[in-house]
Amino acid sequence: MAVLLPYLYTGGVHKHGLLIELMEDLGGYIIQKVVTGTEVNLIMLVPEKDVDIVKKLSKELLGILVEAPLTGVEIAVVSPTLASHHLPHSACDVAEYLRHPGANTNMLGLARGMGRRVSLSMDYERKLINEHDIAVFTFGSFSDCITKKKPKLFEGIEIPIVVTGGPSDLKTEDIQGADLYVGNIGRVSHRLRRTEEVNALENLNQEVSKIADSIRKQQARDPLAVLPARVMKEIENQVPEIRTVLSPAPLTLQLDGVRVKLPYDQFHEKIEKLEFDEGVTLSELANISRSKMKNYILIKIKSKSDIGFAI
Amino acid sequence: MDSLETFVVESAIDSETEFYRKIIEDNLASLKLAPAIGRIKVVLRPEDSLFQMAIILRDVGTRVTTIDIADVETKPVAGEVVISIKKEQYIPELLVKLWERYGKANISQPDRWTVTISTDKPAEEAEFIKEMLIADPRHRLHENLVDFAIRVTPEGFRVRYHLYKGNRFVFVASEETLEREWIEEAGAMLDELMEGGKK
Numbered sequence: 001m002a003v004l005l006p007y008l009y010t011g012g013v014h015k016h017g018l019l020i021e022l023m024e025d026l027g028g029y030i031i032q033k034v035v036t037g038t039e040v041n042l043i044m045l046v047p048e049k050d051v052d053i054v055k056k057l058s059k060e061l062l063g064i065l066v067e068a069p070l071t072g073v074e075i076a077v078v079s080p081t082l083a084s085h086h087l088p089h090s091a092c093d094v095a096e097y098l099r100h101p102g103a104n105t106n107m108l109g110l111a112r113g114m115g116r117r118v119s120l121s122m123d124y125e126r127k128l129i130n131e132h133d134i135a136v137f138t139f140g141s142f143s144d145c146i147t148k149k150k151p152k153l154f155e156g157i158e159i160p161i162v163v164t165g166g167p168s169d170l171k172t173e174d175i176q177g178a179d180l181y182v183g184n185i186g187r188v189s190h191r192l193r194r195t196e197e198v199n200a201l202e203n204l205n206q207e208v209s210k211i212a213d214s215i216r217k218q219q220a221r222d223p224l225a226v227l228p229a230r231v232m233k234e235i236e237n238q239v240p241e242i243r244t245v246l247s248p249a250p251l252t253l254q255l256d257g258v259r260v261k262l263p264y265d266q267f268h269e270k271i272e273k274l275e276f277d278e279g280v281t282l283s284e285l286a287n288i289s290r291s292k293m294k295n296y297i298l299i300k301i302k303s304k305s306d307i308g309f310a311i
Numbered sequence: 312m313d314s315l316e317t318f319v320v321e322s323a324i325d326s327e328t329e330f331y332r333k334i335i336e337d338n339l340a341s342l343k344l345a346p347a348i349g350r351i352k353v354v355l356r357p358e359d360s361l362f363q364m365a366i367i368l369r370d371v372g373t374r375v376t377t378i379d380i381a382d383v384e385t386k387p388v389a390g391e392v393v394i395s396i397k398k399e400q401y402i403p404e405l406l407v408k409l410w411e412r413y414g415k416a417n418i419s420q421p422d423r424w425t426v427t428i429s430t431d432k433p434a435e436e437a438e439f440i441k442e443m444l445i446a447d448p449r450h451r452l453h454e455n456l457v458d459f460a461i462r463v464t465p466e467g468f469r470v471r472y473h474l475y476k477g478n479r480f481v482f483v484a485s486e487e488t489l490e491r492e493w494i495e496e497a498g499a500m501l502d503e504l505m506e507g508g509k510k
Contacts, residue, residue, distance in 0.1 A: 085466040115467020115486050116360050140465065141330035142357040166330045186330050189337035189462070 004028065004045035004229070006071030007054065008102055011063020016040045022057055026050045029229040031071060031102075032249055043071050043102050045229050068102030069209040072228060072253040075105045076132040078153075080119065080139070082109030090185055091138045093192040094164060097201040098136070101209060104252045106132065106293070116149040126156040128292040133255045134160050134211060136204075137178075141166030141186035151176045160211050164204060180207050215255050224301045225285040225310045226276070228253050231299060234274055234282075235260060239267065257286065260297040264290040271297055278311045285311075312369050315339075317350035317504060322357075331355055331463075338462045342455045347371050349478075350504040353463075354496075360486035361493060362464050365501040368452070368478040375401060375446045383441050385433040392437045394426040404446045456480055472497075479505075 009019060013035060019042060023030055026047055034041040046054050058065040075098055079091040087109075095105040108129065113119050129135050135157055139146050146165045154161050154177035163178045166186020175181055184200035185192065192201060232251045235242055235258070242250050245261050252259040260271060268290075274282035282288065282299070285307065291298035304310040320335065322328040335353060339345045350367040377383060380398040385391070396402060409418055409428065417429050430436045453475060460473065460482040468484035472494055481497045483489060 081466060083466055084462060115465075115469070116357075117486055118467060141327050141334075142355075142465075143324065143327070144357045167324075167326060169326075187334060187465075188330075189334050189341065 003048040004227075005048050005051060006031075006068045006102055007044055007046050007051070007065055008068035008071070009040075009042040009044065009058055009063050009065050011040060011058065011061050013038050013040045015061055016042065016063075019044075019054070019057060019061065019063075022054065026053065028054075029233060031229065031232070031253055032104075034248070043068060045071065070098065070205070070212055071102035072255060073103045073134065073212045074132045074252050074254045074259065075103050075208070076108050076129050076135045077105050078108045078110065078113075078129060078135055078137045080110055080113035080115075080150075080153075083114070085114075085187065086138060089188050089190060090164070090192055093201065094136060094138055094185060094204065097205060098208065101205055103208075104249050110153070113153060116145055119150065119153060121153050121156070123156075124292060130156075130158050131259070131292060131298055132159060133215065134162060134208060136162045136164065136208070138185070139163060139165040143167040143170055143174075146170060146181075147174045147176075151178070154178065160215070162204070162208055162211070164200075180211065182207060212255065219255065219303075222303045222305050223310055224256060225304055225307050226301060228256070228258050228301060230276075231258050231274070231282065231286070231301065234276060235271065238274055239270055241267070257298065257300040259291060259293070260299065261294075262297060264295050264297050268297055271299065276311055280311060312349035312367070314346045314369060315348060315351070317352065319352040320355070321353070322355040327355070327357075335463050338459055342459050342462075344452075344455055344459055347452055347455075352500050352504055354500065357465075360468060362468050362482075362484045363493065363497040363500060364460065364463075364480075364482040365497055365504055366456070366480040366482075367501070367504050368480065370478075371448045371452050373448075374444055375448070376441070377405065377443050377445055378441045380405070380445065383437050385437045387433050390429055390431060390433055392428045392430060392433050392440060394428070394440065396424050396426065399423070401445050408443060408445065409440075460484075 020030055023044055028047055029045045030042060031045060032043040055065055077091055077095040079086040091107060095107050098105050110121050110125055113121060139150050160179045161177060162180045163175055164182045164185040168183035170181055170183060172178055172181045182200060182204045184196055192198065232253060235251060241262060247261045250261045268288060272283040272288050286299045286301040289298050320328050320332045322331065331353065347368055348366055349369040352365050354363045380396060380401050382395045384393045386393060413428050413430065419427050421427065464484045467486050470485050470489055472483040472489050474481040479501055481501055483493050483497045
């Protein structure tokens with residue numbers, strides 16, 4: 001199986017179709033295409049050995065090609081509530097910054113996440129968070145709260161947990177249940193743009209990328225039955241209705257699945273019966289369930305060891 | 312009293328004090344409260360889930376009537392009252408009051424400094440308009456202060472006490488039932504500020 005590397009192309013709209021065609025020829029995948037005015041952002045998976053060809057073409061088109069290590073990762077940015085205390089700064093700044101290296105982020109405000117003694121999360125919220133690949137919890141400025149009171153919000157979360165907070169001297173080990181702590185991103189009422197704040201966001205991106213890498217490495221030992229990007233492409237080909245969806249990412253890639261932003265009741269059979277050239281259907285390769293998010297469809301791909309083969 | 316001549320934030324951990332100082336500064340700026348506040352002291356005790364704040368306000372000006380911000384003339388023949396505005400900042404409030412009383416159809420604005428009202432009794436109406444209350448900075452200040460207090464308090468601290476009397480404002484918030492000592496402590500903070508509180 002060819003190794004695919006994630007890249008982000010930024011350039012003019014003019015002739016960017018050449019890049020899409022090239023990607024088809026090389027067997028790579030376009031994950032997301034965002035056109036803003038005269039500019040286009042393409043997030044893509046490029047076969048390792050063909051990266052030079054893509055680099056050459058993007059140079060000819062006067063665009064910029066950068067590595068995007070968080071491509072195909074869906075991240076939940078969890079804020080204690082959606083009150084003005086946490087939004088738009090710093091939770092939105094965190095979410096926005098995580099999108100730079102290619103991640104798809106969803107903002108999630110808990111209903112009763114605020115406070116020390118009274119904070120709690122609901123079963124529904126935990127299930128929704130668990131649908132993602134990584135959860136980033138944006139906490140406040142008090143080390144006492146972060147180390148002693150807030151970790152109860154992690155109960156029932158099965159995916160890697162990243163915590164952001166104000167104090168810069170806390171260590172990951174101090175916070176029970178967290179896989180990573182990033183400081184200097186506490187509660188603020190202004191846009192994060194001072195040097196140490198931007199550095200902290202940069203640091204967050206790097207560390208989250210490392211977590212995503214380690215999940216990928218783990219997956220490499222027992223690969224998925226089919227690449228999520230391939231499922232995505234087949235859905236684009238076989239379920240034309242996906243083109244009518246207005247969400248920014250109608251098909252959201254995850255490390256081990258795809259979120260399909262179509263109503264479950266109407267489309268789940270069509271998705272289950274999705275056919276691959278090898279003669280298998282998607283329902284043999286993956287669990288297809290109703291997403292906790294807006295009645296969407298959630299595809300979680302089984303591993304090779306589970307079903308005995310991979311395509 | 313100068314604006315913000317005393318600005319103290321206290322907490323057990325220095326770095327956390329800095330975070331809160333910044334949050335308070337940002338919120339003061341976004342609510343344009345800084346000129347109205349003379350002295351402010353905030354004490355944070357996260358281990359007790361406690362937030363205390365005492366503020367001494369500066370003079371914020373008196374109530375504004377039409378005659379303070381504009382000249383009012385009558386034109387009996389045309390059946391009009393002409394308001395020539397001197398201070399633009401209160402136009403929105405003035406217009407809202409006028410629309411309410413005369414209806415939008417009867418009010419025209421030939422230019423940004425003039426508002427004319429057509430009415431049957433120009434002389435009487437002119438007298439009324441002259442004395443009409445346009446804005447009460449104290450009222451607006453009160454609204455902003457409450458908003459400010461809620462914005463700077465940690466979100467989970469939903470049990471609140473506040474006192475607003477003359478130019479003094481005390482605010483205590485916690486997650487637990489408020490204890491009498493906490494309110495008294497905040498009162499003591501206020502007394503300290505009254506005595507000068509310069510550090």
